[in-house]
Each structure stands twice: as structure tokens, then as C-alpha cells.
Amino acid sequence: MTMSSMATTGAGRELRSDAAANRAKILAAARSTFDQLGFEVGMEVIAQRAGVGVGTIYRRFPTKELLIEAILDEVADAMRQVAIDARDHQPPAASLEIFLVAVGELQVEHAGVLPRLWGHIDQVRRSEFEELGREILERSQAAGAVRLDLVYEDVVTIFWSLRGVIERSAGASPDAWRRHLELVVAALGPSERPLRTPPMTASELRRAKQAARSASR
Amino acid sequence: MTMSSMATTGAGRELRSDAAANRAKILAAARSTFDQLGFEVGMEVIAQRAGVGVGTIYRRFPTKELLIEAILDEVADAMRQVAIDARDHQPPAASLEIFLVAVGELQVEHAGVLPRLWGHIDQVRRSEFEELGREILERSQAAGAVRLDLVYEDVVTIFWSLRGVIERSAGASPDAWRRHLELVVAALGPSERPLRTPPMTASELRRAKQAARSASR
Amino acid sequence: MTMSSMATTGAGRELRSDAAANRAKILAAARSTFDQLGFEVGMEVIAQRAGVGVGTIYRRFPTKELLIEAILDEVADAMRQVAIDARDHQPPAASLEIFLVAVGELQVEHAGVLPRLWGHIDQVRRSEFEELGREILERSQAAGAVRLDLVYEDVVTIFWSLRGVIERSAGASPDAWRRHLELVVAALGPSERPLRTPPMTASELRRAKQAARSASR
Amino acid sequence: MTMSSMATTGAGRELRSDAAANRAKILAAARSTFDQLGFEVGMEVIAQRAGVGVGTIYRRFPTKELLIEAILDEVADAMRQVAIDARDHQPPAASLEIFLVAVGELQVEHAGVLPRLWGHIDQVRRSEFEELGREILERSQAAGAVRLDLVYEDVVTIFWSLRGVIERSAGASPDAWRRHLELVVAALGPSERPLRTPPMTASELRRAKQAARSASR
DNA sequence: CATGAATGAGAATTCATTCAT
DNA sequence: TATGAATGAATTCTCATTCAT
Secondary structure, three states: OOHHHEEEOOOOOEEEHHHHHHHHHHHHHHHHHHHHHOOOOOHHHHHHHHOOOHHHHHHHOOOHHHHHHHHHHHHHHHHHHHHHHHHHHOOHHHHHHHHHHHHHHHHHHOHHHHHHHHHHHHHHOHHHHHHHHHHHHHHHHHOOOOOOOOOHHHHHHHHHHHHHHHHHHOOOOOOHHHHHHHHHHHOOOOOOOOOOOOOOOHHHHHHHHHHHHHHOO | OOHHHEEEOOOOOEEEHHHHHHHHHHHHHHHHHHHHHOOOOOHHHHHHHHOOOHHHHHHHOOOHHHHHHHHHHHHHHHHHHHHHHHHHHOOHHHHHHHHHHHHHHHHHHOHHHHHHHHHHHHHHOHHHHHHHHHHHHHHHHHOOOOOOOOOHHHHHHHHHHHHHHHHHHOOOOOOHHHHHHHHHHHOOOOOOOOOOOOOOOHHHHHHHHHHHHHHOO | OOHHHEEEOOOOOEEEHHHHHHHHHHHHHHHHHHHHHOOOOOHHHHHHHHOOOHHHHHHHOOOHHHHHHHHHHHHHHHHHHHHHHHHHHOOHHHHHHHHHHHHHHHHHHOHHHHHHHHHHHHHHOHHHHHHHHHHHHHHHHHOOOOOOOOOHHHHHHHHHHHHHHHHHHOOOOOOHHHHHHHHHHHOOOOOOOOOOOOOOOHHHHHHHHHHHHHHOO | OOHHHEEEOOOOOEEEHHHHHHHHHHHHHHHHHHHHHOOOOOHHHHHHHHOOOHHHHHHHOOOHHHHHHHHHHHHHHHHHHHHHHHHHHOOHHHHHHHHHHHHHHHHHHOHHHHHHHHHHHHHHOHHHHHHHHHHHHHHHHHOOOOOOOOOHHHHHHHHHHHHHHHHHHOOOOOOHHHHHHHHHHHOOOOOOOOOOOOOOOHHHHHHHHHHHHHHOO
16 A cells, blocks of 8 residues: 555545545535435435445444534634635735635535534634634724724624525525625724624623534534 | 304314314424424424323324424514514614514524524415515615615525524524624615625525425425 | 223333233233344344334333343342242241242243343342342251351352253253252251352452443443 | 464364464454453454454454354363363362363353353264263262262253353352352262252253254354 | 455334324 | 324444455
């Protein structure tokens, strides 16, 4: 077995090339199956679509839950990447909007798993993703592009709102969420009329995430 | 059997008063159970909480699906009521905002069934609710309170976005959605900078609703 | 539903008469099935033999383990009864032998579940059954019928030894164990040659029972 | 390939020395694994402990059943050896007791496979082991050390009874069976009171062994 | 030959729905 | 009419065995 016949999984373990190919087939099949039929589909269905036996799925993903989480992990990684890109490679004045759009695009791309997405990110990426988001917001505010009464919790709220839009419209109108975001962004600029409703507190945000965690079974 | 011992169901059929009482008990139990445990709970659980046998539930609601829909019907009715109120009893200039807030409040009140709510309303109340929404929007625009490039599809989008926020935050921060809506409302006023992204078309909206319909199992 | 249509289960709860009949059918089928095919048979097999659906079994016995234990419970009850009878209704000089024979007969009657029997009795009836056994032994010794260097742990050992014989011979030679017991009993009488090997200690007995407990899954 | 690189298996086939080493590793791993975890462990576990792949096990032992039997074969060989030793190298008067003790010790040593042990010996070693046992018994009786109403079937019964004791007590009290055997032995000496219960007949013994055979899966 | 990935029948358990009491 | 017992298809997961690498 040569190095070139290897592939690296997220966990850093190596698989024989045929196994790696199967792993990819399974993830792809699971993704599309969950998209079309929801998380309630039997593993048998996924196995058939992947062209493998159920046992093969269970060899790579010991429980259905772990298979779902593997898919969500990929999205979580992508989320982190767009956050890092927005913070490090975009002009501060535009970075928040760019970040919001990028997160929206990712949500569209992975619309099939949206019902579980934020619960998962909250679990595994919590502090890192939060930190990135807070920095992006602060830079945008420092650049004078964003109103000062906006807090990170508002950004999270926007993610959630986009999810609501995308979940219902992605299939029929893939860009409908962009218009909604445009509306929201229009309201993010500096304003002399501060928002009257207080934002979610950091501890409320924490509790919301915990609730999500326990709700995911 | 006297008139006073009768009750009228939504479907217009008449039931003996004890039967009607059972129906109400079942609906109440189902509502609170779905709220707390999700739609996956067994019918047995609902029956126990309602203090009846499963058979009794099945007498009134031939399938679990129909029981769920009966609950959603109630919310759909309430939605229609707040729309009528906004249109008929509120000053045009404020009516859209009042409508949006009222819809948000209803969604909070029925947070337990949100994952199915819009799919259901789209199915059964489509044209009436739409018509009301369009009128409210037009009056607000006619009163000069709302930008003219806003269309009814945007209003629907806002409903969906609120759902996204409420679904994740209602437990921990019951008013978080109000702040998000305040942001959105801030952007609804007359503006000389029209939105660049085109709205969802009516036919896309129709298809989105159809997609929802088939996705619900 | 009248009182006479009721039946009482071991747990003291009441079942409709048809349900009680089914419970009995299930227990009987399980007993004979385990006897013939061992504990590894699928629940489906038991269900078929009982003439019910699998679901019916699971309504009465939420897990396979509990079904097995229900059967073992019956034997444990019978064991207690023969012990009480030996202590209270038999002449002290003969009571130990009578007890040993009765326990042997019960083991033959329930040969199918022997691999789990003592582990179960040790779990649920431990102290009561032990107490009875100790009293029977003491009375026999006080009556001069049994050698004084015999301890309760030896009695337990005899139970276990009978199990070994019965498990292998019950099918082909249902009384073979009686002869073995006769040999053992011949050695139980008063003797001037004390046994050289020390008995199992009480704490070893306790540990043996605990080991059995954990071994049963 | 030289003679010294050969090894001979029980079946008389020859293996390269590394293959023989593998066979030994597998048997050792299987033995200790079955001991600790029972026969229900997966082949994968045994393979890991042996430091080989499952495929390698299957090369040597085409089914799990055959692997188990290979282990039981070793014990059966040892049983034959102690029988031969008792017959050929022990004083007739003591040979039966020595034989019984030796068989007990072997059963303790291989306590992990006891549930299958006698069933296996009965299958493959039947006549030879029986013949040895009968000879030992006869010599002891001829030497006046053992009562004349004892038959070979009684000896087998004692083996079984020891199994029952050892199976439950070996972990917590490794010598408890010796005391039980001492009791039994005390009853084996010449006696003017013949046993009343007739022994198992030879044909019953045969049927008991056959029953065991079919019960083992 | 050795490896361990793949297979899929089979196991325990759940739950929407039906139907005898 | 109300009850809850019965049903059995469907689900998740296991593991002996096969076979490509």
C-alpha cells in the first residue's frame, strides 16, 4: 500500500483508497438522500443509493447520528473558512456583509441539513466561530460601516433568520434569501435611531444553543 | 339532545357535547405534547395526557397526520384573524408592522408546531391569507409608510425569517425575534435606494409552497 | 368488565381476561421455545409459537430480558415455596434431604432455563432463600441427621452440582440426578471423618453470586 | 522448507512455521477471549487480540464453530492424558479419585469453555475416553476401594456435577469444587447400603450425549 | 498469504393503526 | 362509543463470513 493510495479523513486517520472512495460515496449519498427525504430515511435507502451494503455504512459511521454529524462537520468547517476569509482577506467596511452573504450561500448549498445545522455548529465550533464573528462585527463597526448598537447576538439572529427563509424557498427560488438579506443589510448601516428592543444577552444565546443541543435528540 | 348540547367543529359536523369535549381535550393534549416532545411522540403518549384511549383519538382523527393538521388549522385560523384585524381595524400606515408583529407573536405562541406551520397554511389557506396580506401591504404603501419596491412575496419571506429566529431562540430568549423584526422594519420605510435583488416571483412562491407541501412527509 | 373476567399477574396489576390469556400463552411459548432452542432464539419465533405478533410480546414484556426474567421469577417463587415447605412442614431430620430433592425436581421441571436460573435467584431472592436454607440445615443438624461440619455454602454447592447433572441428562435420563444426589446424601450423615477441604466462605459465595449477576449480560 | 520448519497439527497437515505460529496465536487469543467474554464475542475481537486480521483466522478455521472446536479439542486431549495417566501410572485403589480430581482441575483450567466442553468430548472422543474411564473404575473396584454398585455412568455424572459447581464458583472460590468432590468421594467407598436409584443406562448416556450434540447450536 | 473492507441476513425494538371487548 | 390490546412493517444496528487489495 503506497502513500498515494491513501486518503485522509477529517479525523486524520488513513483509509485504503477503496475505503476512502466508499466513504465519499456514502457521504454524498447521505447528503442527497437527507436533502430529498429528510433525516428519517432508513439507512438501507442511503446504502442503496451509495451502492454499498448497510454494514459498510456502519463500518465508517458507527451510528446514524455520527453519519449525520459527519455531514454537518463539513458544513461547520466551511463556515469557519468563510469567517476566516471575511476577517482576514476582506476590507473591514465590507466584511460583515460579505460574511453574511457567504453564510447564506453555505446554507443554501447545504439546505438539506439546515434543521440540524446550527445546533451542530453550536456544539462543536462554538467558541471559535463566535470569536471570528465578534471580530468581524467589531472591525466593521470600527470602520464606520455598521451601527454601533449592533451586537454579535444580532448577527447570529440573522443567520437563523436566513435559515428560515432558505429552508422554505431554496428549492423554488434559490436567491430569494438574498433580497431578504439586502433588506436587513440596509438596516445595519449607521443610524441615529437606535433599536429600542434590547438584544439577546450572551447568556440567552448560550441557553438557546444548549436548548438546540438537547433538542437534537 | 338539545341545541345547547351541540358543538360545531371546523368541518361543520355536529358532535354530542361529551364527544366535543373529548375532541378539545385531545387537541389540547396534542398541542402541549408536540410542543414539548416534537411530532415524533407516539399516539399513546398523547392519549394518556388527554386521559382517553388511543382508539378515541382515532375516532376523531383518523390518522396522526390529521390530528397534526387539526392543530395547525387552529393556528391558521388565528393567522387569518390577525390579518383581518390588521387590515380592518388598524391605521393603514401602521398596519403592516402590526401585522408582522402579530404573526410573530402567533409563531411564538405555537413554536412547538413551527416546523410544519407554513407548509400547512400554504396548503389550506393559501389564497385567502395571501389576499389579506397583499391588501395590508398595499394600504401601507398607499399611506406612504412602506417603500414601493416591496412586494407581497417579501412579506412572506419575513414570516419565514421570523420562524427561523423563533425556532432557535423562543425557549431561551422569547423576545429576541422582536429586535430582529425591528431591524427589518427599519428597512421597510420609504427609501430612495431601491433593492437590487429582484423579489421572488409569484410563481416561485407558489412552487415554494408546493415543495413544502410534499416535504411534509 | 366484571371482576371474574380479570386475572392477577405476579406484579399485582390486573389485565383484561384476553390479555391475561395472551400473557400466559406468551410465557408458555417462551418457556418451551427457550427450552428447545436456547435463549438466542428471536422474539419472532416465540411470537409465532404463541400465536401472537411480536408487538404483543413487547406490550407485556418491554424487553426480551424481562420476558426471560418473568419465567425465572416463576421458578424462583417455586424455589421459595419448597424451602418454606421443607422448613415448616417436614420433620427436621428429613427436611434437608427433602429440600434437596425438591430443588432438584424444580430444576428438572425448568431445565430449559437452568443456565440463567441461579444467577437470577441470587439477584432477586438472595437473602430470603438463603435464610430459609440456613434454617433447614441447622434443624437437620440439630436433629442429628446431618454432619456438623456442613455449612450452608455446601448446600448451595449441591444445588449447583445438580444443575450440572440435570443440564446434561434431563432430556435422556430424567432421574439420573436422583442417583447422584443419593450418593451425596449418603455422605451428608454424621461422620467422624471431617471434611479436610474448607468450605467456600460466605464472602466467596457472595462474590460468586455477583459474578453470576454480571455474567448474565 | 526443512523438516524443522514444519509443525504437525492434530489433523496431520503440515504448515509453514510462521503459519503454525499464527495458528497458536489465534488459539491462545481465542481461548482467553472466550474465557473473559464468552462465546458471543465477535471474531474481530479475537483477531485483534491475536494480532492478525479476521481473514487470517478464517484461513485456519473456516468457521467460528471450528475455532471453538479446536480449543475444545485441546481440552479433550488433556482429558485423555489424565485418564491414561490415572490408569497406567496410579495405584488402582487411588486411581479413580485421582482421575476425578484431575478432571476437576482441567475443568477449572478451562472454565471459560465449560458450557461446551462435555458436548464436544462426547462427540469426538466418545469411545476412547469412555473405555479409559471404565477401566479406571473397574480397577478401583477390583482393588476394593470403590463400592461395587457404582457404574461408569456414575462417573460421568460426577464430571457433570463438578462442571455445575465450577461454572458458578470458579471465579470467586477456585477450590470450592474440591470440597464437593470430597463429599462425593466419601460416598464412593465400599458400602453395605447399596444405592436405591438405578444408574443411568448406557443407552440413556448415549442419548444424553446426542442431545448435547444437537443442543450445541 | 495476510489484511481488513464489504456484505446482508437477522436481531431487538418501536409505533401508527386496527379491532375485539 | 370508549378502551387499550394486538398487529406487523419498518428501523437501527450486529456480526459471521466473503473477497478485493
